[in-house]
Amino acid sequence: MNAPIVQSRFRVTGMDCASCAAKIDGAARRITGVTDVSVSVTAGTMTLHHEPETDIAKLEQRLGTLGYALSPIAPQGGAVHPAQKAHAHCAGLDHHDDHGDSHDAHSGDACCGSHAPAHGPATSTATGDDHGHAPMDGPWWRSAKARLTLLSGLALGAAFGAGLLLPRLDTPLFILAMLVGLAPIARRAFAAAVDGMPFTIEMLMTIAAVGAVAIGAAEEAAAVVFLFLVGELLEGVAAGWARASISALSDLVPKTAWVEHDGAVRAVSADSLAVGATILVRPGDRIPADGIIIAGDSAIDEAPVTGESTPVRKGVDAVVFAGTVNGEAALRVQVTAAAADNTIARVVRLVEEAQEKKAPTERFIDQFARYYTPAVLAVGALVAVVPPLAFGAPWAEWVYKGLAILLIGCPCALVISTPTAIAAGLSAGARRGLLMKGGAVLETFRKVTTVCFDKTGTLTAGKPEVTDIIALALPAGEVLRLAAAVETGSSHPLARAIVAHAAAQAIAVPPAEDARAHGGKGVTARVEGRVVFLGAPAAAAELVPVSEADMQHVAALNADGKTVSLLVVERTLAGAIALRDEPRPDAAAAIKALTAAHITTLMLTGDNRRTADAIGARLGIAVAAELLPADKQRIVSDLKARGAMVAKVGDGINDAPALASADIGIAMGDGTDVALETADAAALHARVQDIPDMIALSRRTMGNIHQNITIALGLKAVFLVTTVAGITGLWPAILADTGATVLVTLNALRLLRFRPQ
Secondary structure, eight states: OOOOOOEEEEEETTOOHHHHHHHHHHHHTSSSEEEEEEEETTTTTEEEOOOOOHHHHHHHHHHHHHHHHEEOOOOOOOOOOOGGOOTTTOOEEEEESSSSSSOOOOOOOOOOOOOOOOOSGGETTTTTTTTOOOOSSSOGGGSSHHHHHHHHHHHHHHHHHHHHHHHGGHHHHHHHHHHHHHHHHHHHHHHHTTTTTOOSHHHHHHHHHHHHTTOHHHHHHHHHHHHHHHHHHHHHHHHHHHHHHHHHHTTSSOEEEEEEEEEEEEEEEEEOOOOOOOEEEOOOOOOOOOOEEEOEEEEEEHHHHHOSSSSEEEEEEEEOTOOOOOOOEEEEEEEOOOOOGGGGHHHHHHHHHHHHHHOHHHHHHHHHHHHHHHHHHHHHHHHHHHHHHHHOOOOHHHHHHHHHHHHHHHHHHHHHHHHHHHHHHHHHHHTEEEOOOOOOHHHHHTTTTTEEOOIIIIEEEEEEEEEEEEEESSSHHHHHHHHHHHHTTOOHHHHHHHHOOOOOOOTOOHHHHHHEEEEEEEEEETTTTTTEEEEEEEHHHHSSSOOOHHHHHHHHHHHHHHHEEEEEETTTTEEEEEEEEOOOOOOHHHHHHHEEEHEEEEEESSSOOOHHHHHHHHTTTEOOOOOOHHHHHHHHHHHHHHOOOOHHHHEETTTTHHHHHHHHEEOOBBBBGOTTTSSSSSEEBOTTTHHHHHHHHHHHHHHHHHHHHHHHHHHHHHEEEEEEEOOOOOHHHHHHHHHHHHOOOOOGGGGGGOOOO
16 A cells, blocks of 8 residues: 655745756655655745655755755644654645646756755755855845855955955955855855756856866956856845735734623734634724624725725625725624634635646746756857867867856746746736636636636626516505515525615614415515515415516516516505626626637526526626536536637536636635635636736736746847857856846736736
């Protein structure tokens, strides 16, 4: 019997680029018992699928020599796998099947950045303390990386100054200045090579610097090492900006909450709130937890979470979300989710996990980099030796050019071009309620040609509303008053809609006595001494005569997708009430936006054809009605068989077969109600407009990736030509690589400004 596969999640400190992730990925895969690895640079996390007996301490030690450290991310509930309790750095574990994305080991990927853990034993490399490579948890100018860069710059400046005073010693002085920055770089290059990853940027940098000294260019070697460290520092700053886009979500939740207990109110940490606790939310305060209002009525500003500019009025029994802002009145709220499981925490967790799942384009670039880096070494060697050997050209000149090509050819900018854009796109979407689970999903959205919608709860609000009140023997207001009296206390959706409509009209509803329900027909009660019946037209016709004109009116309302109930008072037809599950306010505009984007839309519903056709006509969408779940699945499969790229939008539960069959399954709901864990994507705030917005974000992200690849390869091509022509040398070469890396990172971060329509 095979050993069970467990899952461990770690926070990894010291990652600044996708190439760092590749080195971590490669090192982890070489640990016996590890079956799969997923790494996210932006989130700073790693997920391992491995056997229970896997030596996590060995992995920790191996990554420590490369300049990284692990700390555990406990699963929900905080459990830690027993086999790992002996290790200070073990992660919490869950039992899982081995079904994660399979990635190739990236033994040949180059990596930008000097990296080391922030604290603990792993802060030392095999050769001693590795200065300057801790992650930037605080301001960048206080980081160890900044200190190393400053130290290298001071050493370079001192060498220039001393060289002017002592010209004969300028070469050894520049060598010493170079070693200040190169020593930790060379240590990590050696550690990676021993670990089976010889083709890293540290190795390219070491070869270039040592080679420059060998041909008498010590001054340039020192300058190149310093510029390399400056570039790494800038990359670290840019990576910090990307991480901040995720942590900003968590910062929406306040740190303290006011808890009511035994009549007293006291301040506690929001993280300690338990499900069922009652909290007081004062006017102007952020709500510290997901919950249900049990007392009070106030306007809730949900803009920080949903992006909606208009506050939403909420009263008793309404759901509120952590991070939203209470308006003008105090609220008492019963907590429904612990801090680790509130809507924002779940979104942050899912986005971090999504960033560990690579998009097809990213996997291709990673594979390309595996062969690209050794190819650069080969080209550099050929440039250095062929002209002198074949044509008698000067050795020093062509070795110098070959060394410059090593720096130009560094794949950092190319490797980071895709994951940075993917991470920024995922973050931008999550901050606006557009949750997409991984780069593959984000990339696939741009290819969608058909969107299939469920009706109830997706295109419509899922709650019937009163649309018409028909006065016959009694005025409309009296019809509504008596109907609400009969329906008071009923849990039926239509009854609740009638009572709610009466309350909205500020109608005083009288008490009802002897209320009795008649299955499939309606309900009777005595109101103010009169017997009142409210129910189906056929049942009402058994009690009183219904004219042909009235029946035609009912049929017309039915044809418009409305459910009609007739009111009979003391054997007199008093009036009628029509109800319908109305389309969401943005549904028509969203369908129009999809059509304008040349995307076919289709409603798949189990509702009757008359009602479905009425809603479809209002929204401008094709309709397939009276479907069972298996029918919806069959239609989705047929569309795919005809070459369509299908996205299916539903509630994530009733539509599970169709969601699973589609190329992208999108769950739609209100915050905690949405099936976040089941679908490929989720419209967290139940807006139909979120679907065209997801597609627009996908297209913008892929456009950004293409721009990044063009920048990365274009700059390299330009400097390759100028280097071979003798126009540029070593320090412009490293500027070309660093500049391209910073440019593609900043370009990707522009996606964080994405605004849905």
